[in-house]
Amino acid sequence: MEAKPTKKEKYIRQLKPYLPAGFEEMVAELLLSHPVRFAITNPRATKLGDYRAPQQGETFHRISVNGNLNPYNFLITTLHEFAHLRVYLQFGFRIKPHGEEWKSEFRKLLWPAIQTGLLPKDIEIALMSSLTNMKASSCTDTQLSRVLRQYDKREGGEIVLEEIPKNATFVLQGKTFVKGELRRTRFLCTEVPSKRQFLIHSLATVQLLENIHER
Incomplete structure (x- = not known):
């Protein structure tokens, strides 16, 4: 009889269509090690991903990521939202959404992804620049977004x-x-x-x- 797949194996199988090859286990480990409900959603015009802290009476955090993102954008958006979750676990709502605490957590999550050597060189360079030059006022990185956009599949026109x-x-x-x-x-x-x-x-x-x- 074939062995029943583990929870991690299920996550890896579900994530595989959305992530760059080689990153499925990294994200599966994040899902297993945090009390989170993770959803892959239909495209949203105003955001790529979203983090929601537990409401009163809830125990799970909620992260959603747009399912139409290219694999590299999906990975980085997922890490972005997990940085919010980890900061909330430490500080609650007492800090700015994209303040120094969030930047520190985002760097900690991005660095192992960069170290894998599995990212295209232009994305790796843009991420390294982002790690050292994150703006104090915003998490927006237009240059990184521009590089990631090059991997989008565009429809005609x-x-x-x-x-x-x-x-x-x-x-x-x-x-x-x-x-x-x-x-x-x-x-x-x-x-x-x-x-x-x-x-x-x-x-x-x-x-x-x-x-x-x-x-």
């Missing part, structure tokens, strides 16, 4: 917002916009036809339309 010209017309989540000025890491875009303005991340994946906006 999809392009990154920063790659299209100003005043170009594009579609995002079924809505049509005209690209405007850059505001730090986001572009101020005008929805057609409502003329409402939205700040859209420069690395958002959009569909470029024929430019119908008057320049």
Whole structure:
């Protein structure tokens, strides 16, 4: 009779389609060593992953990661959310979400992944830079995001917002916009036809339309 698979083996099998080869055991160990419910979700426009501390009466933390991420982005997003979990176990809500304590935990989780030698060289270099130059005010690392985006599988006609010209017309989540000025890491875009303005991340994946906006 075939032996019943262990919990770790089940996790490895479930994670394999989403992670780069060789990292399944690393993430499975994180799941086994923390009181967490881990969910792979449908794409969300506003976030790649999410961490939720236990609510009153609960014992489990909750982590969710978008299932449409490329394997490297899925791995790094998962480690990002586990850093939140580990910081909460130590400090609760007494600290900033992406303060020095979180950065320290994120570094501890990233370093073993880098040391495996299994990551593409450009991602490894971007991660090393991120480890040493994390901004005090934010966890956003545009350069790392830009490198990770190169491994996305894009559908026909999809392009990154920063790659299209100003005043170009594009579609995002079924809505049509005209690209405007850059505001730090986001572009101020005008929805057609409502003329409402939205700040859209420069690395958002959009569909470029024929430019119908008057320049």
